[in-house]
Amino acid sequence: MAEPTETHEQPTRAYVIHPDLGNSRTRRSPDLALEEAVALAHALPAIDVTGAEVAKLRNPDAGMLFSKGKREEIGQHIKAAADGEGAELVLIDGPVTPVQQRNLEKDWGVKILDRTGLILEIFADRAQTREGVLQVELAALAYQRTRLVRAWTHLERQRGGLGFVGGPGETQIEADRRAIDEQVIRLRRQLERVVKTRELHRKARAKVPYPIVALVGYTNAGKSTLFNKLTGAEVMAKDQLFATLDPTMRQMVLPGGRRVILSDTVGFISDLPHELVAAFRATLEEVLAADLILHVRDISHPETEEQAGDVGEILDGLGVEEDVPLIEVWNKIDSLSAETREALRRTDARTEGVQAISALSGEGLDDLLAGVEARLAEALDEPRTEDILLLKLEDGRRRAWLHGQGIVTHEETTENGVRVTVSWTERQRGSFEAL
């Protein structure tokens, strides 16, 4: 990656464009999509959004993306932005090929970042654990390798971020590509080590017989707010997208006395670039290991159904099994109108595994916790199978673990060791085998 060369104090003036492909397949309204893109832009540090527009794009041009007329029109808007100062950076909320990027940058005299590049920059800014940082770097390199053209380096100067820059010139491309490949190998090796360490930690945790409850949800749904409310932890809860990138875990005690580990995960977003989903697999694996998933939804958002659909797709893509119990948490009921709230009550949503809450005011949290307790009891207390284990006499550790789980139904000492009869769940069997 290029070295920082200069420092910028001023925020970057950015113009946001959502290309509307008029595609009936996309479920979203272009205006709301633009709103989300602007929110994404605000998630970057030191950005001043000077203007935004939906740009109709019926037939994308291979070289220039937009038609000549449209290009000139948008070019005027970009120049006129910020009281005539003009924008320096244009964020295009969609995929832009390297060729289109280079041509548009020349045409408009600005830097361009597409949706993947933007999300990568945000992730780079938010990643906190070693693993998170390595994963973002890997995803960025994969993206960068396909587009060795100069892009926007401002963030890199600001904070040593990713800075999608392909080296000083075209002649450098081959060398750059080799350098990237070498760096990828190096990062993969580091990542492997980090992941191994984390697996050790997870195994250590598996010995703790506490079920894991994972919070998932669309970005800005209120996961961190709920997490903080429930655990009293100081996880950053901001009106800022992707405030949580690395999974955060805390222990908590449910009203009935059962201890659980609550885990907060990265917020999902529509059209999450697939290389990013792959890069975050390991992070999101916490969700796979969960005993119960709480799908937190911003029920006051006009596209709450579409967001829920996106989250469902990502969970499927991750391979979350259908049999992991899931509670839908309808958050932000405090921002609903009285009529909507009344309608919500009438549908008696609660019978369908839904809990309506306000993480902010605390309304509905008692019912939510009772629901969590009931679902966990259901999920963990069945089904069980009976097995007979033969443990060596000196294997006191594993025997103690079995007793600690309260699953030993019979035990007798024989010449060869201890015959232990257990009645356990699949999960307990897995944890035992991992010991």
Ligand SMILES: Nc1nc2c(ncn2[C@@H]2O[C@H](COP(=O)(O)OP(=O)(O)OP(=O)(O)O)[C@@H](O)[C@H]2O)c(=O)[nH]1
């Ligand atoms: N009105 C209202 N606002 C809420 C509620 N819960 C959260 N918020 C607000 O919604 C915004 C996002 O909340 P977060 O908890 O950061 O959302 P998140 O799901 O963790 O977001 P990501 O980190 O992007 O995944 C913040 O401004 C919260 O104050 C609620 O119950 N009611």
